[in-house]
Amino acid sequence: MLSSRPQGGFTLIEMMIVVAIMGVIAAFAYPSYVEQVRKSKRSDAKIALQQIAQRQESHFVKNYSYATSLTALGYAADTMASPDNEYQITVSAATATSYTLQATPATSSDQAHDSQCASFSLDHMGRRVAKSSADVVTTDKCWH
Numbered sequence: 001m002l003s004s005r006p007q008g009g010f011t012l013i014e015m016m017i018v019v020a021i022m023g024v025i026a027a028f029a030y031p032s033y034v035e036q037v038r039k040s041k042r043s044d045a046k047i048a049l050q051q052i053a054q055r056q057e058s059h060f061v062k063n064y065s066y067a068t069s070l071t072a073l074g075y076a077a078d079t080m081a082s083p084d085n086e087y088q089i090t091v092s093a094a095t096a097t098s099y100t101l102q103a104t105p106a107t108s109s110d111q112a113h114d115s116q117c118a119s120f121s122l123d124h125m126g127r128r129v130a131k132s133s134a135d136v137v138t139t140d141k142c143w144h
Helices: 012-063
Strands: 079-081 087-092 100-105 119-123 128-131
Touching: 012 087, 012 100, 012 119
Parallel strands: none
Antiparallel strands: 079 087, 087 100, 100 119, 119 128
16 A cells, blocks of 8 residues: 655755845845955955055154155165055155055956045054045045
8 A cells, every 4th residue: 555655855946946045135234345345345445554564664763764665665665565455555745754555456466446435545643544436535434
């Protein structure tokens, strides 16, 4: 005699509903995730700028002037990569009494697509500026 046991598992319709729900969730979540990753990688530029500014201040104490290049601070070249290779750091507008450090996204980095915070700068007075790819000042959004 054959006994009938209920079949276990999911129906195709149930699986399709789950896939559709996951697709909707992913459509909303992924852009937010990408933006949060970009925000976290911005700290790479800020850390690099502050480390170089610290070296500049140390150089000023010892030599009574700021270094006009990164090589004068002991770096291998006048353009350097940030610690996580997300940004290129340069010294611009440097004199014996002032300097401005600039961080721009490395071309091979995902940060190159960060249009809101396309560049960061820090000067000898501690002024921090961030600009968008349209050259609009976005300091409040990007440095905080």
